[in-house]
Amino acid sequence: MNFTIGSLLAFSFAASLLAVIALIWAISTHQFRITESDARTVFEDDDEAGKLDDPTSPHSERLATQDPRLTRDWHRLLIVMFVTATAWLVFGSVFGVIASLKLHLPDWLTGSAPLTFGRMRTLHLNSVIYGFLSLGGIGTAMWLVPTLFKTPLRKPRLGLVGAAIWNLGLLAGVTAIARGWTDGLEWLEIPWQFDILLALGGACFAVPLLFTAAARRVNHIYVTGWYYMAGLVWFPALFIMANMPVHTGAQQATANWWFAHNVLGLWLTPLGLGAAYYFIPKIIGKPIYSYRLSLLGFWALALFYSQVGMHHLVGGPIPTWVVSLSIVQSVMMVVPVIAVAINQHTLSLGNLWAWRESLPLRFVALGAIMYTLASLQGSLEAVRAFSTVAHFTHYTVGHAHLGAYAFVALVLFGGIYYMLPRITGRAWPMPWAISLHFWLVVVGFAIYFFALTIGGWLQGLAMVDASREWLESMELTVPYLAGRSLGGTLMTLGHFVFAANLAVLFLGPRRHFEETPQAEETQSPRPAQESEA
Amino acid sequence: MTQRPSKRSRPGSVAGIRYRNFDPYEAYNPIPWQVTAILLALAVWGTVALLTDSQLAEPPPQIGEEAEQAAVEAASSPSVNGQRLFTAYCSTCHQANGAGVKGAVPPLNGSHYVLADAEVPVNILLHGLDGEIEVSGSVYNGRMPTFGHQLSDEQIAAILTHVRGQWDNQAAGIEPDFVAEQRERFSGRVSPWEGGKALEDAFGVADTASPAPSEEDS
Numbered sequence: 001m002n003f004t005i006g007s008l009l010a011f012s013f014a015a016s017l018l019a020v021i022a023l024i025w026a027i028s029t030h031q032f033r034i035t036e037s038d039a040r041t042v043f044e045d046d047d048e049a050g051k052l053d054d055p056t057s058p059h060s061e062r063l064a065t066q067d068p069r070l071t072r073d074w075h076r077l078l079i080v081m082f083v084t085a086t087a088w089l090v091f092g093s094v095f096g097v098i099a100s101l102k103l104h105l106p107d108w109l110t111g112s113a114p115l116t117f118g119r120m121r122t123l124h125l126n127s128v129i130y131g132f133l134s135l136g137g138i139g140t141a142m143w144l145v146p147t148l149f150k151t152p153l154r155k156p157r158l159g160l161v162g163a164a165i166w167n168l169g170l171l172a173g174v175t176a177i178a179r180g181w182t183d184g185l186e187w188l189e190i191p192w193q194f195d196i197l198l199a200l201g202g203a204c205f206a207v208p209l210l211f212t213a214a215a216r217r218v219n220h221i222y223v224t225g226w227y228y229m230a231g232l233v234w235f236p237a238l239f240i241m242a243n244m245p246v247h248t249g250a251q252q253a254t255a256n257w258w259f260a261h262n263v264l265g266l267w268l269t270p271l272g273l274g275a276a277y278y279f280i281p282k283i284i285g286k287p288i289y290s291y292r293l294s295l296l297g298f299w300a301l302a303l304f305y306s307q308v309g310m311h312h313l314v315g316g317p318i319p320t321w322v323v324s325l326s327i328v329q330s331v332m333m334v335v336p337v338i339a340v341a342i343n344q345h346t347l348s349l350g351n352l353w354a355w356r357e358s359l360p361l362r363f364v365a366l367g368a369i370m371y372t373l374a375s376l377q378g379s380l381e382a383v384r385a386f387s388t389v390a391h392f393t394h395y396t397v398g399h400a401h402l403g404a405y406a407f408v409a410l411v412l413f414g415g416i417y418y419m420l421p422r423i424t425g426r427a428w429p430m431p432w433a434i435s436l437h438f439w440l441v442v443v444g445f446a447i448y449f450f451a452l453t454i455g456g457w458l459q460g461l462a463m464v465d466a467s468r469e470w471l472e473s474m475e476l477t478v479p480y481l482a483g484r485s486l487g488g489t490l491m492t493l494g495h496f497v498f499a500a501n502l503a504v505l506f507l508g509p510r511r512h513f514e515e516t517p518q519a520e521e522t523q524s525p526r527p528a529q530e531s532e533a
Numbered sequence: 534m535t536q537r538p539s540k541r542s543r544p545g546s547v548a549g550i551r552y553r554n555f556d557p558y559e560a561y562n563p564i565p566w567q568v569t570a571i572l573l574a575l576a577v578w579g580t581v582a583l584l585t586d587s588q589l590a591e592p593p594p595q596i597g598e599e600a601e602q603a604a605v606e607a608a609s610s611p612s613v614n615g616q617r618l619f620t621a622y623c624s625t626c627h628q629a630n631g632a633g634v635k636g637a638v639p640p641l642n643g644s645h646y647v648l649a650d651a652e653v654p655v656n657i658l659l660h661g662l663d664g665e666i667e668v669s670g671s672v673y674n675g676r677m678p679t680f681g682h683q684l685s686d687e688q689i690a691a692i693l694t695h696v697r698g699q700w701d702n703q704a705a706g707i708e709p710d711f712v713a714e715q716r717e718r719f720s721g722r723v724s725p726w727e728g729g730k731a732l733e734d735a736f737g738v739a740d741t742a743s744p745a746p747s748e749e750d751s
Binding site for chain 2: 010013017020021024027028148222223224277278280281282285287288289290291292293294296300321324325327328331332334335338339342343466470
């Protein structure tokens with residue numbers, strides 16, 4: 001029995017490996033015949049421009065900079081997505097700060113059960129993952145997918161229904177968690193009754209995007225589209241399978257970590273990478289380095305990632321080969337990460353002027369770099385020799401935030417700063433606040449990450465040393481935990497600044513948004529050199 | 534973007550962009566050979582790691598003749614079998630050297646429960662333990678799994694013969710028939726023993742093992 005499953009999984013590693021090697025062979029021998037014109041997502045004649053500049057429309061003052069295809073419901077949907085995402089971000093980070101403070105001020109706020117650490121931490125996790133990152137990521141997809149496919153978003157009303165269901169489901173879910181009703185599994189705490197609402201809401205998000213993809217007006221799908229389309233397939237499969245009440249005992253733990261890690265790699269990563277793959281070249285105005293690397297990065301992620309999560313169960317009561325396979329797959333993730341890194345960082349680091357010029361790019365490009373660092377760190381952490389020390393310490397928490405926050409959240413911040421003026425036709429009312437937001441979260445996160453990484457490592461060393469009392473491993477982390485609270489507070493302040501900017505954008509006096517005039521003149525940045533294909 | 538371009542200070546472009554009508558696309562550069570080299574190196578490492586790990590973790594499954602031979606071997610010298618079973622079922626917690634884990638898992642080496650009358654360790658294995666128990670001067674409060682359903686009389690006898698004769702332990706071996714007897718004796722029992730107190734009540738083995746030898750061996 002073990003032998004059969006073990007060989008099946010070993011086979012899956014071999015199959016993934018062969019598939020990637022076959023892909024590289026196919027790419028290098030030009031089995032994929034695309035032409036330069038295919039590789040560009042050709043902009044078709046913009047016959048819809050002006051159509052919506054109807055003076056009777058409520059958006060009659062719409063400017064040329066606002067996407068002319070933007071329909072009223074689509075516009076509304078995007079705003080709902082980003083506003084609710086921001087609200088979840090603010091709530092979630094306040095919970096996070098409270099949970100963090102409790103680690104070194106254990107007697108604070110102990111009066112009522114919902115305020116205890118276990119619930120605060122869980123509220124933080126669910127609010128930021130399913131609230132901010134998921135809603136913000138899907139919102140970005142709902143802008144980018146139609147933009148890339150040169151067609152308006154289809155069925156935006158269904159999306160609005162989805163936003164309502166998702167938000168209500170999540171609200172019900174976090175309320176249940178605050179009241180102590182959970183499914184008892186990390187990342188799957190929301191009771192399954194409310195998970196049904198999330199699944200329904202997710203379906204209402206997926207259908208408009210799939211219809212938009214089906215109605216696309218370009219032949220070649222740009223790499224961002226692959227990640228979004230794949231994420232749309234992966235996440236529902238993960239979420240529904242992991243929530244099925246068929247797993248028990250050690251199997252449940254396996255399914256739990258399979259899900260929890262895949263949420264990062266097969267849901268948040270596609271959302272973040274897809275956005276970064278669009279915004280970095282779009283803002284800089286130069287193409288991504290290599291289509292072939294995009295292919296390799298995407299397919300290697302698809303092939304290697306799904307079995308990564310079980311390295312969390314190292315030393316646990318599951319067969320060793322499950323963990324071993326997971327470790328090997330985790331390390332293989334170096335391949336897609338390097339592919340994506342070369343593609344994105346050669347562009348952003350080769351154009352440092354753009355970092356100075358564009359605040360959204362700062363967020364997105366820095367976030368993309370953090371993806372590379374988080375992933376390489378993750379591959380290292382999966383290795384047994386390393387996890388002997390780092391596992392079960394605050395080190396892991398630092399790593400999780402490097403991936404989910406420094407990568408995905410930063411990319412989303414940049415994306416929202418870029419998109420909202422184009423969606424609303426309004427300029428950001430407080431440009432200085434964007435800069436303030438950037439520095440607060442960057443400095444805050446640096447403090448947070450280094451405090452947890454150093455503190456966690458020392459904690460791990462103390463725990464594996466049998467001659468030291470276990471309590472010592474706790475006590476030595478206290479100053480680092482205080483540092484983490486400081487960093488977390490700075491990040492949360494940044495989020496308040498972000499939310500305030502957003503509020504003034506919508507509620508304050510209107511300031512029109514215009515593209516820089518010289519941008520129009522210096523057109524056709526297409527490189528002259530012909531591609532070899 | 535601020536209102537008037539002339540007033541732009543660094544960073545000038547708040548929602549900025551260089552070319553408005555630029556659409557992102559990918560150039561058609563080759564995959565750097567270093568990436569392919571890293572992939573191949575990792576593939577080799579992964580294969581080797583999987584192979585060595587699987588050898589370390591569990592004996593390869595034996596099929597056909599080989600398995601029969603191993604069974605014959607095991608039957609002729611129970612200690613081999615006991616050693617293997619101990620590694621498979623016990624050593625994760627009690628460690629290969631029987632020293633246990635300080636503060637979490639009691640040691641087997643020198644434990645007065647292991648060395649007590651054979652009925653004591655046999656019944657601990659058959660039913661498990663759940664509660665406070667004092668071994669070699671330290672108090673433990675954990676849960677020992679119930680092996681009665683999982684292991685046969687022969688296997689339990691082999692494990693205990695191994696444990697009672699290994700390291701510094703020098704107690705008599707245990708026969709499968711004896712295990713069967715004990716299984717019958719407490720066949721009504723559905724829950725684990727409730728710690729050292731329950732064992733004292735049932736078998737008269739001292740609950741608090743003071744440094745002074747309380748049982749047949751110290």
